[in-house]
Amino acid sequence: MMTKTTIPVEEFTFPGSTGCPGCGANLVMRYMLKALGERTIVTIPACCWAVMPGYWPSNCLKVPLLYCAFEATGAAISGLRAALDVKGVEDVTVVGFAGDGGTVDIGLQALSGAAERRTDAIYVMYDNEAYMNTGIQRSGSTPWGAWTTTTPVGTSHGFKHESKKDIMAIMQAHKIPYAATVSPAFPEDFVKKIEKAKRTKGFKFIHALSPCPPGWRTNPSLSVEVARLAVDARVFPLYEIDEGKVHITRKGKGLPIVDYLKVQGRFQHLTEPEIDSMQKIVDDNWIMLLLKESSGT
Amino acid sequence: MVIASEVLAKAAFKMGFEVSAFPFFGVERRGAPVTAYARIDDKPIRIKSSIYEPDYVVVLDNSLLRGVDILEGLKPEGRVLINYPEGKKLENLPPRFKYFVIDATSIAASHGIGSQTAPIVNTAIMGGFARMCDTVSLETILDSIREEAPVKEEENVAAAKEAYQRTVEATI
Amino acid sequence: MRMVMTGNYASAYGAKLARAEVIAAYPITPQTSIVEKLAEFVSSGELKAKFIPVEGEHSAMAACIAAQTAGARTYTATSSQGLTLMHEVLMWASGARLPIVMTNVSRAMAPPWNVWVDHMDTVAQRDTGWLQFFCRSNQEVLDTIIMAYKICETSGVMLPAMIVEDAFILSHTSEPVDVPEQALVDSFLPAYSPELKLEVGKPMGFGSLVKPDQYMEFRYKAMLGMKEARERILRVEQEFKHIFGRAHGGLLDLYKCADADVVMVAAGSVAATAMDVVDAMREKGMRVGLARIRAFRPFPHEEFRSLAGKTEGIAVLDRSFTFGAAGAMFTEVKSSIYSCQKRPVVKNYIAGLGGRDITPKILEKIFEDMLVVSKRGAEDEVEWVDVAGLPRRWR
Amino acid sequence: MTKSYEEITLTPISDTPSTMNITGLWRVVKPVVDKEKCKKCTICWKFCPDAAITLVDGEPIVDLRYCKGCGICAFECPSKCIIMVKEGEQ
Numbered sequence: 014m015m016t017k018t019t020i021p022v023e024e025f026t027f028p029g030s031t032g033c034p035g036c037g038a039n040l041v042m043r044y045m046l047k048a049l050g051e052r053t054i055v056t057i058p059a060c061c062w063a064v065m066p067g068y069w070p071s072n073c074l075k076v077p078l079l080y081c082a083f084e085a086t087g088a089a090i091s092g093l094r095a096a097l098d099v100k101g102v103e104d105v106t107v108v109g110f111a112g113d114g115g116t117v118d119i120g121l122q123a124l125s126g127a128a129e130r131r132t133d134a135i136y137v138m139y140d141n142e143a144y145m146n147t148g149i150q151r152s153g154s155t156p157w158g159a160w161t162t163t164t165p166v167g168t169s170h171g172f173k174h175e176s177k178k179d180i181m182a183i184m185q186a187h188k189i190p191y192a193a194t195v196s197p198a199f200p201e202d203f204v205k206k207i208e209k210a211k212r213t214k215g216f217k218f219i220h221a222l223s224p225c226p227p228g229w230r231t232n233p234s235l236s237v238e239v240a241r242l243a244v245d246a247r248v249f250p251l252y253e254i255d256e257g258k259v260h261i262t263r264k265g266k267g268l269p270i271v272d273y274l275k276v277q278g279r280f281q282h283l284t285e286p287e288i289d290s291m292q293k294i295v296d297d298n299w300i301m302l303l304l305k306e307s308s309g310t
Numbered sequence: 311m312v313i314a315s316e317v318l319a320k321a322a323f324k325m326g327f328e329v330s331a332f333p334f335f336g337v338e339r340r341g342a343p344v345t346a347y348a349r350i351d352d353k354p355i356r357i358k359s360s361i362y363e364p365d366y367v368v369v370l371d372n373s374l375l376r377g378v379d380i381l382e383g384l385k386p387e388g389r390v391l392i393n394y395p396e397g398k399k400l401e402n403l404p405p406r407f408k409y410f411v412i413d414a415t416s417i418a419a420s421h422g423i424g425s426q427t428a429p430i431v432n433t434a435i436m437g438g439f440a441r442m443c444d445t446v447s448l449e450t451i452l453d454s455i456r457e458e459a460p461v462k463e464e465e466n467v468a469a470a471k472e473a474y475q476r477t478v479e480a481t482i
Numbered sequence: 483m484r485m486v487m488t489g490n491y492a493s494a495y496g497a498k499l500a501r502a503e504v505i506a507a508y509p510i511t512p513q514t515s516i517v518e519k520l521a522e523f524v525s526s527g528e529l530k531a532k533f534i535p536v537e538g539e540h541s542a543m544a545a546c547i548a549a550q551t552a553g554a555r556t557y558t559a560t561s562s563q564g565l566t567l568m569h570e571v572l573m574w575a576s577g578a579r580l581p582i583v584m585t586n587v588s589r590a591m592a593p594p595w596n597v598w599v600d601h602m603d604t605v606a607q608r609d610t611g612w613l614q615f616f617c618r619s620n621q622e623v624l625d626t627i628i629m630a631y632k633i634c635e636t637s638g639v640m641l642p643a644m645i646v647e648d649a650f651i652l653s654h655t656s657e658p659v660d661v662p663e664q665a666l667v668d669s670f671l672p673a674y675s676p677e678l679k680l681e682v683g684k685p686m687g688f689g690s691l692v693k694p695d696q697y698m699e700f701r702y703k704a705m706l707g708m709k710e711a712r713e714r715i716l717r718v719e720q721e722f723k724h725i726f727g728r729a730h731g732g733l734l735d736l737y738k739c740a741d742a743d744v745v746m747v748a749a750g751s752v753a754a755t756a757m758d759v760v761d762a763m764r765e766k767g768m769r770v771g772l773a774r775i776r777a778f779r780p781f782p783h784e785e786f787r788s789l790a791g792k793t794e795g796i797a798v799l800d801r802s803f804t805f806g807a808a809g810a811m812f813t814e815v816k817s818s819i820y821s822c823q824k825r826p827v828v829k830n831y832i833a834g835l836g837g838r839d840i841t842p843k844i845l846e847k848i849f850e851d852m853l854v855v856s857k858r859g860a861e862d863e864v865e866w867v868d869v870a871g872l873p874r875r876w877r
Numbered sequence: 878m879t880k881s882y883e884e885i886t887l888t889p890i891s892d893t894p895s896t897m898n899i900t901g902l903w904r905v906v907k908p909v910v911d912k913e914k915c916k917k918c919t920i921c922w923k924f925c926p927d928a929a930i931t932l933v934d935g936e937p938i939v940d941l942r943y944c945k946g947c948g949i950c951a952f953e954c955p956s957k958c959i960i961m962v963k964e965g966e967q
Contacts, residue, residue: 016935018919028929028943029895034903035947039926052682056548064691066895072687073895077680079551080689081544082571088541092506092548092556093680095532099503099554105682123544126537200923226947234948234961237924316486319656323486331486332655356619357758358651358751359841579887640887678890687891699882700889707887 020200021047030073032065035233037224037240039065040197041139042074042110045219048207049135051076053106054093058120059083060112061146062139086111087123090134106211107134113154114144117178128187128216135210135217138180141225149228153178156248158291160279161228172282176294184218185254192218193253193262198241202251202262209253222249230278239276246273247299252306259305270295313458314370314432315346318439321446321454322350330355343374350445366443369393370414370431381407391442391477393431405482412438412477414469421469423462433459437470441477448474484660489652492620492659493559493585493645494519496627498529499667500583502557503674506534506545508564511597512653513587516559539564543571543582550580551688553679555631558582561649562589562603569607575642576611576704578689581634581674582642583627584612588750589649590836598837599649601750602802604778605810611704613643613711614778616749620659622730623647625722628662632671633718638710640676646778648751649837662726670725712780733782735774736789738764742771744795744852747815749775752799752833752840759845770849775811786818795856796828797848799840803832808864829860833867844868844876896943900927904946906961908939914958921950921959 016022025046032039038061046053056079057063063080066073081089086109093107109127111120116138124136143161144150151161156177160166164173184192191213195203203221210217222243224236231239243249244265251263270292274280283291319331327350334345347361363383369392374380380390384407394400394411403409414431424430433455440448452467459466487495493516497505505524507517523529532549536542539560546556560568565586575582586607590600604614613634617623623645630643647653680688692700716732723729735753738760739745748756753774763770773789773796775782789796796819800809807813812830819825831848834840844867851865868876908921917935929943930950937950937959951959 016917016919016932018923018932020923022932024928026928027894027896028927028940029898029900030927031895031898031900032926034926034945035949036926040924043926043928054552054680054682066687066690066891067898069690069692069696069889070891070893071895071897072685072690072891072893074687075685077682077685078687078891079548079680080687081548082540082574084540085544085547085571088506088536088544089548091534091536091541092504092545092550093552095504095506095534095545096549096552096554099530099532099549100552102682122537123541126541129537130535197924232948234952236926236947237949237953316656320486323484323658328658329486330655330657332650355657356754357842358618358648358655358755360839362841577888678886685892688888690889690891692889695879696885696889699880699885700887702882703885703887706882 020044020204023047025051025075027073027075029067029071030065031067032061033227033233035226035236036061037197037222037236038062038139038141041137041221041223044197044200044203045108045137045207046074046076048204049106049108049211052104053108054079055108055110056081056086056089056093057110058086058115059146060115061141062110062112064146083115084119085123086115086120086136087125087127090136091127091130091132094133109134109136111136111138112146113138113140113142114152117153117180125187128184128189128218131215133214133216135207135219137219137221139221139223141223141228142177143228145225145228154180158280158283158287160282166282170282181220181254185257187216188257189218190215190256191253192220194220194222194249194251196222196240196244196249196251197224198237198244199251199263206253206262228279231276235276239273242268242273242276246270247295248273250299250302252302258309259302261302261306314368314436315348317433317436317451317454317458318446319348319350320458321450324450324453325446327352328354343371364388366391368435368439370435389442391435391438393435400480400482403482409480409482410438410442410477411480412473414438414473417469417472417476421465423465423469433466434469434473437473438477441474484658486656487620487659488515488654488656489620489623489647490515490587490654491519492624493627493647494523495661496624497557497583498523499662499664500557500628500631500671501555501673502529502531503554504532504534504546504549504556505558506536506542506549506556507558508536508539508542508560510539510561510564512589512649513559513561513564513585516585539567540571543568543575546582547571547575547578547580550582551578551680553674553676553681555674556582557584559585559587561587562591565603566591566606569610572607572610572612579640579704579707580642581631581640583630583634583645584642585623585627585645585647587647587649587653594836596836597649599651599751600801600835600837604644604646605802605804607644608779608810611641611708612779613641614646615643615776616646616778617652618751618754618774620652620655620657621728623652624659624661625726625728625730628667628671629718629722633711633714635674636710636714637677639707639714641704641707641711646750651751666725670722708780715777731774731776733777733780734785735776737772737774739771739773739789739792741769742793743769744797744849744856745771745773745789745793746797746799746845746849746852747773747775747811748799749778749811750801752801755840755842756845759842759849762842763846763849768849768853778811781814781818783818786815787822790819790822790826791824793826795852796826797831797852798828799831799833799848801834803835812864827856827859829855830864831867832864838868841877847876899942900945901942904944904964906946906948906963907941907944908946908948908950908959909962910937910939911958911960912936914956916956918955920953920955924949924953
């Protein structure tokens with residue numbers, strides 16, 4: 014008898030990936046491909062996922078994969094789509110699958126170009142909030158307050174003092190037809206959004222939070238839990254921007270941010286006032302998001 | 311100006327000549343003074359360096375007579391065609407060369423090429439060139455204009471024809 | 483049909499006749515009219531291709547790489563700063579063994595800011611694994627683009643090729659070009675069908691991580707590809723000549739070198755002017771010749787070795803300079819002939835940087851200097867030509 | 878084992894399933910499922926980053942060749958039927 018599951022049963026990833034134990038990015042890829050299926054081509058720039066399929070000749074994806082240069086994901090998906098179009102190949106989903114550094118930093122130009130060109134593709138940013146593949150250096154997507162190897166805390170309290178780039182706002186400004194945030198803690202919501210992106214023509218952007226046990230200094234067993242806490246503490250709200258309209262797909266429990274921070278070693282140095290100021294920013298952002306949703310923008 | 315040299319080269323090419331035409335290589339900005347060159351030969355043209363000793367000089371804007379040595383390097387038997395107001399005397403030029411004048415500005419304006427304040431004289435002046443230089447015929451110049459003119463081809467052709475008729479040798 | 487057109491249009495017609503399927507390009511002076519023309523061909527339907535208006539040159543090449551991996555024939559064009567911005571992905575294209583063809587309108591590097599001819603941009607890419615063809619005429623530009631696809635798409639080669647047009651001197655000069663019939667080009671150049679390509683239903687990963695225990699074998703294969711390209715260039719040109727009735731000189735285009743006391747080595751448009759100079763000097767009784775580097779990669783080492791025994795002096799004209807060393811072509815020529823029994827005197831002339839006109843007179847003076855140097859050796863191996871402040875007068 | 882240049886493709890093309898990597902060797906602790914307590918909710922399967930859990934009639938079977946022992950399954954299991962035990966212990 015077939016077991017009833019809440020997400021598609023078929024796997025498009027093989028076991029044996031060389032991701033770390035408890036890697037959130039593995040879940041992001043797994044859910045994404047479950048939603049997209051076989052007629053998918055994925056391109057991956059330099060990032061953890063460039064290593065995770067394994068050394069040649071190992072490949073953990075059951076769909077074709079093109080490795081591309083770090084900053085080139087946006088261009089690569091445009092090239093793939095053009096080739097498919099010119100060859101008359103239809104019903105193929107082209108996916109750019111990049112980390113946060115490859116998206117909000119070095120890859121931002123190509124991403125912007127692909128979005129502006131309305132390239133028919135899905136761009137997935139799995140956000141582990143630092144350059145994890147090279148060993149936890151800060152990126153434009155590292156949140157305020159986090160320790161990384163290039164924002165060492167030391168004696169001078171040198172954690173990251175700049176806030177995280179709002180990539181969803183950047184993408185919204187490109188007037189793309191669909192953008193959504195997804196979390197590995199909520200696979201059903203995740204799959205639904207990817208399926209929607211697949212159905213939508215044009216450029217789609219998916220922002221996936223991707224817990225990283227070594228980089229976040231978390232226990233590997235907590236990868237799903239910490240992703241859940243991010244949603245419940247509204248640090249990482251789940252919403253979509255469908256044809257410009259914001260829709261929050263999960264309101265979360267509204268837990269205090271400290272619940273999210275305390276399980277992560279990268280925030281252990283923060284003082285109470287610092288945590289309070291983070292709480293205020295999270296609260297403000299949440300109100301802004303609610304306002305956007307109610308105003309239909 | 312860039313277009314004028316192309317029109318000339320393409321006309322000569324139609325007559326069976328080998329040609330090579332090029333602008334002064336630079337960053338093109340409409341209205342800024344530019345120079346363009348053309349070589350015409352009966353055997354293949356290999357030389358790629360600039361032209362330092364021309365046989366013919368064509369001046370599209372007579373304000374250049376004040377600031378530019380238009381005769382630099384001109385061969386002793388060289389000829390000069392100048393877009394010059396009709397009836398005004400050509401001055402301050404050495405008599406050892408042959409000069410031809412044509413009021414291409416008025417002709418272009420009267421045919422509605424460009425605007426009244428800034429007529430485009432490229433095509434009219436090439437009619438004058440056909441008069442000054444025996445190597446290229448008016449007919450091929452007109453054919454070439456028809457192919458090259460992006461708009462108003464018949465106006466451009468008519469302007470070149472008129473210029474051919476009205477080009478005269480100037481006395482210094 | 484013979485038409486008068488610029489080098490840039492010759493490039494565009496070349497790509498069109500080769501039936502490029504995906505074109506990704508970004509405008510840069512003086513390359514722009516290539517992409518404008520191609521965009522026109524695509525929008526009018528004359529060329530069945532996808533035109534990707536990318537947001538930069540790095541993306542232009544990255545998009546070509548992706549499209550070519552998925553089995554499309556691709557083309558792009560760039561120049562100078564744009565080419566050097568592509569540097570990373572140029573290596574990617576060759577490492578991925580993709581026979582992409584690109585026109586580079588060779589232009590100086592800034593600063594000083596300069597849009598005129600200079601080979602620094604092209605020469606700086608000599609280690610990227612691209613075949614590099616310097617052209618001396620617009621006809622050669624068009625023909626070489628068509629030939630390059632055929633050379634590069636052979637399973638033994640599978641490397642990208644760069645067709646080099648000198649900025650303005652070719653890119654913006656109009657001259658007669660024979661544009662062959664499409665049917666004739668089709669009979670010469672079959673459709674692109676790589677043995678392996680990225681396609682749904684075949685879950686393969688292209689360009690994966692390779693450990694030190696295997697990396698060298700892949701690089702060795704790329705080296706073999708470039709070696710094969712050498713033979714392919716010659717064979718394809720024979721075929722081309724058979725169909726189209728013209729050829730452009732293989733890897734090293736020799737002009738009146740057989741009995742030459744002194745040979746000038748040059749690449750690009752200046753070599754065309756040099757042919758006139760050779761003729762003029764021979765009329766005056768001086769036995770000079772010209773060896774035009776057509777393929778800079780693969781470098782014509784063997785051709786130079788056989789030339790070495792037949793001449794007393796080689797004047798290598800470089801339109802770029804490798805700081806801390808010498809002109810790159812000079813270095814290559816010297817290294818080619820080092821193992822020869824008889825080695826002529828070799829001297830490097832650095833000339834024409836940043837669009838400085840290399841006149842017939844300058845070329846004549848280089849020949850004259852070389853005729854002297856070939857007898858008594860060069861005091862200075864590398865001489866900068868026509869530089870204000872230096873004692874020697876060239877104009 | 879290094880392959881001869883003659884045996885490889887022009888550029889590295891990965892065509893072998895990653896099941897060639899026995900990542901189970903990385904494991905320090907392993908999940909043990911108490912089948913009596915299992916409610917077949919499939920949550921452990923859903924959250925396994927390595928797709929190392931398969932469902933047989935709704936019950937999880939952990940492929941220990943690939944399970945890295947992250948412990949997500951044990952943490953997420955609502956009926957607490959999975960425990961992580963040190964390798965070599967029962």
